[in-house]
Amino acid sequence: MKATSGTEDAEIRPDLYVVARFLEKLIAKGGVRRKTELQMAVGLNFNVYTKYLRWLEDKTLVRTEEKDERSKFVSITPKGLETYRTLVGWIREVVGSP
DSSP states (O other): OEESSSSTTSOEEOOHHHHHHHHHHHHHTTTEEEHHHHHHHHTOOHHHHHHHHHHHHHTTSEEEEEEETTEEEEEEOHHHHHHHHHHHHHHHHHTOOO
C-alpha cells in the first residue's frame, strides 16, 4: 500500500487487486472470518494486512467485531459487497479475466 506522501497519516492508495482479494476471501466464507484466518487467506504480512484492514474499515467496506478477548471477526458490509461486485466487473471488463 503506497502513501501519497512521506507521512504515516497520509491517505493511502491501495492495490485494488488486494482490496478485491480481501473482499473475495470474506465472501467465500459467508461474509465473516476470524481476523487471523483472513490474514492467512489474503497472504499479507501483519503490517500490510493491518493497514489494508484499517483502510477497508475507514471506507466502511468491512467491520471488525470482538466477541470476546480471543474472538475477533471481520465481516463484509453491504457497501463492501457492492464494491466487490463493481470492482471485479470493472477488472473483467477493462483488464480481462485470466
